[in-house]
Amino acid sequence: MPVSDASTARSRRRHRTEAAILEAALDVFALHGFRGATLDQIAEGAGMSKPNLLYYFASKEEVHARLLGDLLDHWLAPLRAIDPGGEPVEEILRYVRRKLDMSRDYPRESRLFAGEIIAGAPRISDFLVHGLRPLVDETVGLIRGWTAAGRLAPVDPMQLIFSIWALTQHHADFAAQIAIVAPGDRAGDPGAFLDQLYRRLLTPEAAAERIRAG
Missing domain, CATH: 1.10.357.10 (Tetracycline Repressor, domain 2)
Structure with a gap:
């Protein structure tokens, strides 16, 4: 696969993963508020591990701000x-x-x-x-x-x-x-x-x- 195609594929995968995290986070924040929400809840909703989520967003604050x-x-x-x-x-x-x-x-x-x-x-x-x-x-x-x-x-x-x-x-x-x-x-x-x-x-x-x- 050419470098440009590989880069495009990685970018699309990242976009899909971030979208899944944000969708799950919206559910969690809407239900529990900022203080009650946790990264574990968001990761579970997105179907991934917390360490994997932290690869895309460094903190709960960053997800909320996004x-x-x-x-x-x-x-x-x-x-x-x-x-x-x-x-x-x-x-x-x-x-x-x-x-x-x-x-x-x-x-x-x-x-x-x-x-x-x-x-x-x-x-x-x-x-x-x-x-x-x-x-x-x-x-x-x-x-x-x-x-x-x-x-x-x-x-x-x-x-x-x-x-x-x-x-x-x-x-x-x-x-x-x-x-x-x-x-x-x-x-x-x-x-x-x-x-x-x-x-x-x-x-x-x-x-x-x-x-x-x-």
Whole structure:
């Protein structure tokens, strides 16, 4: 086998092995948190020995940092996708749906992120300061501009964003509670509920009607 082909094969094997380790680690960290997770658990989940795992990652911290690094840009994508030139209510509702979809499709990642925040964000504080906060500030400014132009009902932009995070990520972070309290289809359709909730809150005509009715 030519040297270049052998090198490519080794690179592919390494990529597959690292992917298997990260997949197992995501399960372990999502279930046990950073403090409760061990390299033995991750190695067992990946179907390898701990010494073999340490050939690819030097520590639990390195595995965790890699998972968080892969997650963070993905986590900001729905907020970045809000279009300043779009129709304001629909843009915010699309953001709500994207966040809800992420909670459904990436529950382990959501719990990984939540666990890091609950622990005080020791490994992602720079990301929160330099990545998340500027984007949130930009979105707050956009919402204020839409409100000033009469295209959105008056609303506290920061609390609006916080409420969207809470109401969408709840479906990942508290999935066990939902399954017990509302088993089967008793929980209803969260997407339809959130669409109705935020549409009534944000549409100027709906807000004006509530004021007249009150």
